[in-house]
Amino acid sequence: MASSTTMPYAVTNTAFEVRFDGVGRSFTATNTRRGESAEPRIVLRDINITVKPGELVAILGTSGCGKSTLLRITAGLDTGFTGNVTIDGTPVEGIDSRSAFAFQEPRLFPWRSVTQNVALGLPHGIDKAEGEARVAELLELVGLSASAHHRPREISGGMAQRASLARALARNPGVLLLDEPFGALDALTRLKMQDLLLDIHAAAPTTVLLVTHDVDEALQLADRVILLGRMPGEPGATISELVTVPGGRPRDRGSAELAELRAHLLEGLGVDRHTTSTFSI
Amino acid sequence: MSATTDLTPRAQARGKAARQGGGSVRRARFTSTRGGQFLISSILPIAILLAWQLTSSLGIFTVGQLPSPEMVWLAGVDLVQRGLLGPFIGISVQRVLIGFAIGASLGLFFGAIVGLARVWDFFFGSTFGAIRAVPSLAWVPLLLLWLKIGEESKITLIAIGAFFPVYTTVAAALRHVDKQLVEAGRAFGLSGVQLFTTVQLPAVVPSVISGLRLALAQSWLFLVAAELIASSAGLGFLLLDSQNNGRTDRVILAIILLAVFGKTTDALLGLFEKWAVRRWA
Ligand SMILES: Nc1ncnc2c1ncn2[C@@H]1O[C@H](COP(=O)(O)OP(=O)(O)OP(=O)(O)O)[C@@H](O)[C@H]1O
C-alpha cells in the first residue's frame, strides 16, 4: 500500500527550518501543601539544535525524559518554556499552523468517523472536493479505506494510530511532529508505515521530528538522531548525543556501521552493549 | 453428550461451539425484540394490578383505604364527564413543559459558561451552590408573596427545580471534557466557538441529556409541590382536593396519572438520548 511514491497533492508544501536556542522547561508541582515552597522540577534544559528544512530528525530518550514535551513546545502547545524556538525564522508563540502533530495517543474524536477525524487535519480554506480527495488518498495509504466510515471505538488501537498519522499528514505541513507514531503497530504494519513516511517525505520534503523508542527505527528513518539524556550532576535532560546517520535510505539493516551506532545509542539509553568494540564514526 | 462421544475431539468441539452459539443467539433474540422487551416489562404492572384487584375482592381493606381498580377507573370516567380531568391534565402538563423549558435553558446557559471559564465558576459557583442547598418547599411562601397564586409562581418553582440538574451536569461535564481531545482540537487550529462546537459540545451531549432527564423528573416533583400548596386546577390540586373530600379513588387516579405522564415524558427524552448517544458517543 505504500509502494507508490507519487502523491497527487504533495508537491506544494514547503519544508521549514526549526531552530532551538537554549530551550528549557521546568514544571512546578501543583499539589504542594500551603507554606511549602514549590520547587520547580527541571525536565529539559539547554536544548540547542537547528533542524534543516526537509531534514528527518529522530528523538530518542528514556521514558519521561521530555520527548513529548519538546514536541509540544515546537507545536506551540506548551508556551511555558525558556529560550527560543523558531520555525522558518519566526518564533513559535502559540499554536502554529505551520506544524502538524500526531500525538502519542491517537486522540481521535469518538463522535466523528475516521474520515471526519482525518479531515480535521486538512489545512484551513482548502477546497472541499480537494480536501475529500486528499483524505480518501491518505486513508488508502495508511490502509484504512475499508474503515473510513467507522467510529474510533470500532477500530483497533493500531488503526487509530494510523488514522492519527493520516490526520497529521492531511495538513501537508512544513513541520511534521510525530510522537511515537508507530508504537502500537505490529512489526509488519510498522515497516509499511515507515515506508509510507519515507515515501511521503521523498515526495514532499517536509521537516520531520520523530520521537521513537526504537533505536533501529531511528537509524532506518532519520538523517540525524538526537539522544535526550541527563548529564552527570545536572538536572533535566538535554541533547546528550547527536549522531548523523550515514548512508542514503533504504539502509542495510545488517551493516556494521549501523550496528555500531545502534550499540552506542542503546548504551546512551542505558542498555548494556553486548559487543566489546569501541565506538567511532 | 453421550451421542457425541464417538466423534473426533475437533468435531466435538465444533458441535459444542455451535450449540453454545445457538443457545446464546436464541437468548439474545428474545430480549432484543420489542415484543420480548414489552412482555418482560409488563409482568410487574400486571401482577400489581392483579394483587390490587384480589385484595379489594377479598375485602382486606375498606373502600376508604383502598378502592378497587374498577372504582378508580369509574372515578376517572366521572371526572372526564364533568369536563374536569382533561383541563386538569392539560394545565399540569403545560406548567411542567413551560417550567422545564425555562429552567433547562437557563441551566444550559449557566452550566456552559461556568463549565468553560473558571472566572464564571468563581463568580457564580458558590452562590448557585448555596441557592441549590435551599429545600424546594422553602421557596413556596416567598414565591406566593411575590408572585401571588398565579401561574408565574408555579412555573417559577418548576423552573428552579429543572435548573439545577441541568446546570450541575452541564458544568461538570464541560469541566471534565478530555483535555487531550481539547488540545488535539487546538493543535489543528480550532479555537473559541469553533472549538466549542467541534469538541466540547459533542463531548458533553450524552451528559447534557441525562441532566435534562433528571430535570424533567424534578419538574414533575416541583409541579406537585406547587399545585398541592396553591392552585385551583391540575393534578396536584386533584390530589389535595380529593384528600380533603376523602375520595381515595381520585387520589389513586391522580397518582396513576402522574406516573403515566412522568414515565411518558421521560421515555420520550429517553428515545432522544438513545439517538444522541449513538450519534455522539
Ligand atoms: N503538564 C505537566 N505538569 C507537570 N509535569 C509534567 C507535565 N508534562 C510533563 N511533565 C513531566 O515532564 C516529564 C517529561 O514528560 P514527557 O511526556 O515529555 O516524557 P516523554 O519523554 O514523552 O516520555 P514517554 O516516552 O514515556 O512518552 C515527565 O517527568 C513528566 O512528569
Ligand SMILES: [Mg+2]
Ligand atoms: Mg511521550
